[in-house]
Amino acid sequence: MSFSMGTFFDSFSLLVQYVRTWVVISLLCLVITWSSSAQAASPIDSQLEQQVLQIIREHPEAIIESVQAYQQLQQQKLKQAQQGFLQDLKTNLQTVIGESPTTGSTKSKTVLVEFSDFQCPYCAEAHKTLNELLAKYPDKLRLVYKNLPLASIHAEALPSATAAWAAYQQGKFWEYYDALFTNQKQLGEALYLDIATKLNLDLGKFKRDLTLATPAITKDIQLAQKLGVAGTPFFVINSPTFSGVVQLPDIEKILTGAK
Structure with a gap:
């Protein structure tokens, strides 16, 4: 199998987007957790929550890009699994x-x-x-x-x-x-x-x-x-x-x- 530098950079870019996806998801989870907590939030927690929300408001495209990157990775994984199955069906x-x-x-x-x-x-x-x-x-x-x-x-x-x-x-x-x-x-x-x-x-x-x-x-x-x-x-x-x-x-x- 050949492996070009272009392939490397494409894979690296996807990896970066994948990491970014989970960062965004983690931030959203933190916000949801804080928002739904029954306990009174401390001033520090409240301040951090506002900072996270502000980042999301200022960069909503990050969420869209992250979701798209995640979907692309999932599609690639699915395609690889399907190709592997067909290959096994032929040779194994x-x-x-x-x-x-x-x-x-x-x-x-x-x-x-x-x-x-x-x-x-x-x-x-x-x-x-x-x-x-x-x-x-x-x-x-x-x-x-x-x-x-x-x-x-x-x-x-x-x-x-x-x-x-x-x-x-x-x-x-x-x-x-x-x-x-x-x-x-x-x-x-x-x-x-x-x-x-x-x-x-x-x-x-x-x-x-x-x-x-x-x-x-x-x-x-x-x-x-x-x-x-x-x-x-x-x-x-x-x-x-x-x-x-x-x-x-x-x-x-x-x-x-x-x-």
Whole structure:
């Protein structure tokens, strides 16, 4: 990798702006803390507060510049994470897969990573399409599942992901996956146990594994956050013809163009 002086000065400038950002934020935090304090401020504290406020009044552009610099740094960090993920998808696939469930052809040159939520209605629709694609192109597609339960809006997103993980420990993830999406309107503890029973899972082990799922699901969520994934379903694909984020309707086009 080449490293020019221009790159150095750009990085140094960003570092200076980054430090400046936190200085401004720290000053604002101090002002808020002083302003909301229930205790009577000393004359010195009051004087310092006024000085800080005066600096902010005289240089409001510093706050804007600092926020912009911080956003730029965050965008660069996000871009680097996304590029690193795509590179791993091409050259170090097992790193991407980790301990996640996969289905389809292990020899396929096209790998699709799905971030999904079992209570998301759009994910349920995507599930139907993915099953059709896997059946239609059995030798051309490998699907990797990553959990992204949107717990803030879906009460059963995390419990259902936990149940699916427990089923995975007995080699029945994809059967459980199908059953959850098929019965999405009935998500709940009764359904989770019913599916486990119908799949002939060891219920004792299944219930124990429910308590062990958190680290794996958290790891998927952290990966999604690192990549800037905010909604579901979300797909990233790597194939001989295309690599990157892909919309569901375009997956078949990519498959038909893959060799």
